[in-house]
Amino acid sequence: METHECIVIGGGVSGLVGASRLARAGRSVLLLEAESRLGGCARTWRPRPDFWLELGAHTAYNSYGPLLEALADRGRLGELLTREKLGYRFIDHQGATSSPMTRLGFVEAALHLPFGLGRPKAGRSVAEWFGGLLGKGNYRRLLAPAFAAVLSQPADAFPAEWLFRRKPRMQEAPRKFTFSGGLQGLLEALAEDAPFAVRPGAAVTALTGGRDGYEIRVGDERLACRQLFLAVPVDAAAALLAQVHPQAARILAGFPMASSEALGVLVPADRVGLQPVAGLIGDEDDFWSVVSRDILPHESLRGFTFHFRPGRLDRQGKLDRAAAALGVAPGDFLDVAECLNRLPAPGVVHPPRVAELDALLAGEPLALAGNYLNGLSLGDCAERAAREADRLLNLKES
Numbered sequence: 001m002e003t004h005e006c007i008v009i010g011g012g013v014s015g016l017v018g019a020s021r022l023a024r025a026g027r028s029v030l031l032l033e034a035e036s037r038l039g040g041c042a043r044t045w046r047p048r049p050d051f052w053l054e055l056g057a058h059t060a061y062n063s064y065g066p067l068l069e070a071l072a073d074r075g076r077l078g079e080l081l082t083r084e085k086l087g088y089r090f091i092d093h094q095g096a097t098s099s100p101m102t103r104l105g106f107v108e109a110a111l112h113l114p115f116g117l118g119r120p121k122a123g124r125s126v127a128e129w130f131g132g133l134l135g136k137g138n139y140r141r142l143l144a145p146a147f148a149a150v151l152s153q154p155a156d157a158f159p160a161e162w163l164f165r166r167k168p169r170m171q172e173a174p175r176k177f178t179f180s181g182g183l184q185g186l187l188e189a190l191a192e193d194a195p196f197a198v199r200p201g202a203a204v205t206a207l208t209g210g211r212d213g214y215e216i217r218v219g220d221e222r223l224a225c226r227q228l229f230l231a232v233p234v235d236a237a238a239a240l241l242a243q244v245h246p247q248a249a250r251i252l253a254g255f256p257m258a259s260s261e262a263l264g265v266l267v268p269a270d271r272v273g274l275q276p277v278a279g280l281i282g283d284e285d286d287f288w289s290v291v292s293r294d295i296l297p298h299e300s301l302r303g304f305t306f307h308f309r310p311g312r313l314d315r316q317g318k319l320d321r322a323a324a325a326l327g328v329a330p331g332d333f334l335d336v337a338e339c340l341n342r343l344p345a346p347g348v349v350h351p352p353r354v355a356e357l358d359a360l361l362a363g364e365p366l367a368l369a370g371n372y373l374n375g376l377s378l379g380d381c382a383e384r385a386a387r388e389a390d391r392l393l394n395l396k397e398s
C-alpha cells in the first residue's frame with residue numbers, strides 16, 4: 001500500500017497552506033483533491049487567454065500572513081497584482097446605484113458608537129454586535145445587506161467574532177491584491193514545483209484507522225499515512241470522520257451550510273454604462289452581490305459575477321436580471337459561466353463547538369482545517385491551517 005507521513009485531503013486554501021507548511025518542515029506529504037482543479041472556493045473562470053473573472057473568492061489582503069508565507073516559499077510573491085482602488089455601491093431594482101454612505105444615519109451612529117465599540121464580540125451575533133455599534137436602523141439599511149454581500153448568505157446570525165478579525169499586515173505585499181490568473185492562480189502557484197505531491201481528481205470515499213495510522217480509500221485504491229490533515233467542507237468532513245472519530249463527526253454534523261448560485265458574464269466594455277466599481281450590493285434583490293473585474297481593467301472587456309440567492313431564478317431569469325442590472329441586453333453577453341458555491345452558515349453556538357473539537361483532537365495525529373473553524377476568509381482558513389500543521393509537527397511521537 002502506498003504510504004506517506006502526512007496525507008492532506010482537500011486542495012482549497014486550507015489544504016494547500018497545510019501541505020506547504022508540513023512539507024517545508026521536511027514531512028513527506030501527499031495532497032488529494034476530488035476535483036480536476038485546485039482552489040476550492042477560489043474558482044477563476046478563464047473565458048479568454050487575457051481575461052479571467054472570479055466566480056468565488058475575489059479579494060485578498062496583506063493580513064493573510066500564512067497564505068503569503070506559503071507563496072513566498074514558492075518564490076511567487078512578486079506576482080501579486082494590486083487591485084484598483086474602487087468601491088462597492090448599492091444597486092436598486094431600477095438599476096440605479098448609490099454610495100453606501102447615503103444609507104448611514106450619522107446621528108444614530110454617533111449615539112451608539114461610544115457604547116458599542118468596547119463590547120466583546122464573543123457570544124454575540126453580527127446583528128447584535130454591529131446593531132449595537134451603529135444602531136439598529138443603520139444595521140438594517142447598510143450593514144445587513146453589505147455583510148450578506150460579503151458572506152453570500154444572510155449575515156444576522158453569523159458569529160461576530162468570526163467576521164473581520166484584526167491581523168498583522170505583511171508590508172511587502174499590496175494591501176489588497178489578486179494574482180496573475182486570479183486567486184485560483186495564486187492557489188495553483190502554491191502547488192507548482194512544491195515539495196509535496198498533488199493528486200487532483202482523487203475523491204476520498206472512506207477513512208479508517210486512528211492514532212496508529214490512517215487508511216484512505218480513493219475509489220478502489222488504498223493509501224496509508226501516519227498523520228491526516230482534513231481540509232474539506234464541513235459536511236464532507238463530518239461524513240469522512242464517521243468511522244475514525246465519531247465524536248468529532250457528530251459535532252461537525254451540526255454545522256449548517258448555505259449555498260449561492262454564481263453567474264459570470266463577459267460583456268464588451270463599450271456596452272456597459274456603469275461606472276467602474278469593485279462590486280454592487282443587492283438589497284432584498286435576487287442576488288446578494290455582484291463582483292466586478294474592474295479592479296484589473298481590460299481595454300475592451302468587462303466581467304461581472306452575480307451571486308444569486310439559491311433557488312429563486314432559473315438560468316434565463318438570472319440572465320435577464322443580470323442584463324437589467326448592467327443596462328444591457330442578454331444578447332450582449334459574449335460568454336456566460338455558472339457554478340454553485342457552498343459555504344458554512346455558522347451561528348453563535350459554533351465557536352464554542354470548535355473549542356470542544358480542538359480539545360477532542362489535542363494530541364491526535366488528525367488535523368482539521370477549513371472555513372468552518374474560525375472564519376470564512378482565505379486568511380482565516382490559512383491561519384487555521386498553519387496552526388494545525390504546526391500542531392501536527394509538534395506532536396510528541398512525531
Ligand SMILES: Cc1cc2nc3c(=O)[nH]c(=O)nc-3n(C[C@H](O)[C@H](O)[C@H](O)COP(=O)(O)OP(=O)(O)OC[C@H]3O[C@@H](n4cnc5c(N)ncnc54)[C@H](O)[C@@H]3O)c2cc1C
Nearest residue numbers: 010012013014034040041056057058059204370371377378
Ligand atoms: C462566492 C464566494 C466569495 C468569497 N469571497 C472571498 C473573498 O473575496 N475573500 C476571501 O478571503 N474569502 C472569500 N470567500 C471565502 C473563501 O473563499 C473560502 O472560505 C475558502 O476558500 C475555503 O477554503 P477551504 O480550503 O477551507 O475549503 P474549500 O475551498 O471548500 O476547499 C475544500 C476542497 O476539498 C475538496 N474536497 C471535498 N471533498 C473531498 C474528498 N472527499 N476528497 C478530496 N477532496 C475533497 C473540494 O473539492 C475542495 O477543493 C468566498 C467564498 C465564496 C463561496
